Amino acid sequence: MMLTADMQRVVTEQQLGFVATVTPEGRPNLSPKGTTAVWDDRHLWFADIASPGTVANLASNRWVEINVVDPIIRTGYRFRGQATVHREGPTYEEGLARMAAGGSTTGRDRVHSIVLVEIEDAEAVISPAYDSGANPSDVATRWLRHHADLHPEANTR
Ligand SMILES: Cc1cc2nc3c(=O)[nH]c(=O)nc-3n(C[C@H](O)[C@H](O)[C@H](O)COP(=O)(O)O)c2cc1C
Numbered sequence: 001m002m003l004t005a006d007m008q009r010v011v012t013e014q015q016l017g018f019v020a021t022v023t024p025e026g027r028p029n030l031s032p033k034g035t036t037a038v039w040d041d042r043h044l045w046f047a048d049i050a051s052p053g054t055v056a057n058l059a060s061n062r063w064v065e066i067n068v069v070d071p072i073i074r075t076g077y078r079f080r081g082q083a084t085v086h087r088e089g090p091t092y093e094e095g096l097a098r099m100a101a102g103g104s105t106t107g108r109d110r111v112h113s114i115v116l117v118e119i120e121d122a123e124a125v126i127s128p129a130y131d132s133g134a135n136p137s138d139v140a141t142r143w144l145r146h147h148a149d150l151h152p153e154a155n156t157r
Pocket of ligand 1: 016029030031032033034035036046047048049050051052053054055
């Protein structure tokens with residue numbers, strides 16, 4: 001499937017996906033990937049820097065689900081697809097180049113692989129906060145305050 005412009009916007013803005021795989025025993029494995037990004041209009045990707053469990057699971061089951069949610073607006077997307085792990089070659093090199101272009105200082109010595117996920121299915125996820133008629137600005141105000149209260153040391157302007 002083609003990733004819509006809004007799907008690509010949310011992934012690019014958030015820079016954080018929660019990636020689910022399945023262990024050989026059939027148990028779920030979920031972990032955050034702050035390198036989650038749009039590769040092209042059919043693929044998402046992330047860098048395996050510290051993800052031995054995810055990559056080991058992909059050896060026996062290539063299916064993944066990735067959730068990307070804006071924690072302030074409290075909407076996002078869940079993406080499902082099959083992953084390929086690139087430990088060398090053009091896709092690995094392109095991933096490293098994109099990381100460097102984005103300002104990352106994480107070099108090839110720390111990037112074990114680039115994981116490319118061909119998205120086969122995606123759907124929006126929306127907080128039940130919207131069920132009662134709240135609008136995005138109400139929700140954003142509430143959760144911006146919540147996060148500012150959690151981090152009083154931060155300079156939030
Ligand atoms: C906010 C955040 C972002 C992270 N981003 C990445 C990432 O992009 N790539 C990576 O390999 N690990 C990343 N990690 C670390 C992994 O999530 C962590 O090592 C996790 O335990 C890996 O689990 P796994 O081996 O089951 O994949 C991140 C952790 C956090 C908290």
